[in-house]
Amino acid sequence: MASVTIQGVKKNFGDVPILHGVDIDIQDGSFTVLVGPSGCGKSTLLRMIAGLEQINGGEIRIGERRVNDLPPKERDIAMVFQNYALYPHMTVRDNMAFSLALAKTDKATIDTKVQRAAEILALVPLLDRYPRQLSGGQRQRVAMGRAIVRDPQVFLFDEPLSNLDAKLRVAMRSEIKELHQRLKTTSVYVTHDQIEAMTMGDKIVVMRDGRIEQTGSPLELYDRPANQFVAGFIGSPAMNFLPGTLRHAGGAAEVELRDGTRLPAPVGSGGHDGQSVVYGTRPEHLTLGDTGIPSKVAVLEPTGMDTFVACRHEGTELSAVFRERHDFAPGTLIHLQPDLARAHLFDAGTGQRLVA
């Protein structure tokens, strides 16, 4: 195992800058998740750690070793991709043993390592089958097995579950997490999936356009997003945003929405009187009240566990989630009361968080 240190890392493809100087400290034994919109540079960064892309600036270290100019096979890492191609003419056992055989490892060591990985991944009864005789989830486990047998210092995962159906994804998600708790191998995991990011990572790195927007534990990012982009990106359904004006006149600060509705500003909000702001509140932090944000119900979705309500306030879409059951007809006017202690405030221009 080893830490991975990424310092001021830059990447261009031709003249096009893709990564603009990225810094990430990945601790030994940790599980770090990279998220961000399509095209922001997640796979590129992962491939640079693996040695599959050249580094155009900055430095990557694995443990104490600077690896910028080290070929992939000397970096002691294993990568699991979205499109893990198993060799169709080889059994599960041979697929898992392949990289070790290639490295001329002796037969007894290969057998021990394959057996151990197969036990960890519950693949023992499947060792003599061919890939076509396996389910999607089993194939994905073989792909993981190929990485495990190499006993690398670092695992890199690039959306390894995105080809699986919803149910398998959930199952594999816990398996990978359990695997990490067991092996404690430093892992970097790229995903589009909110829930994977929140549940698997010790740390989440949110990227946008080749830059890091925020790094923190899942709950830090959820509770205290540094800017409106992170606030909108982390959490599903996403945070609601209401444009308004900060009012400092008189007693406590308030946010005046476009229709004149006034909401108390979150405690410790900086900013100045008259500043254009965006008030943020998560769907589960809204309750029904006599006062609050007047909203028209558009769609009601009872899931059994809770009730999801999509509504509209002055042209702004809002979503609310209630634990209780409700039965509003579309068009009903309701008032949504945000939980002040969990409200967020951003500058409308820069998107930066205003709450201290």
Ligand SMILES: Nc1ncnc2c1ncn2[C@@H]1O[C@H](COP(=O)(O)OP(=O)(O)OP(=O)(O)O)[C@@H](O)[C@H]1O
């Ligand atoms: N070999 C290449 N040559 C030129 N441009 C490339 C190359 N590989 C990637 N890019 C560009 O670099 C940017 C980052 O791509 P990358 O694959 O890292 O994004 P990503 O964050 O992994 O996206 P996704 O979530 O869609 O997988 C994109 O604009 C992409 O078009």
Ligand SMILES: [Mg+2]
């Ligand atoms: Mg990608």
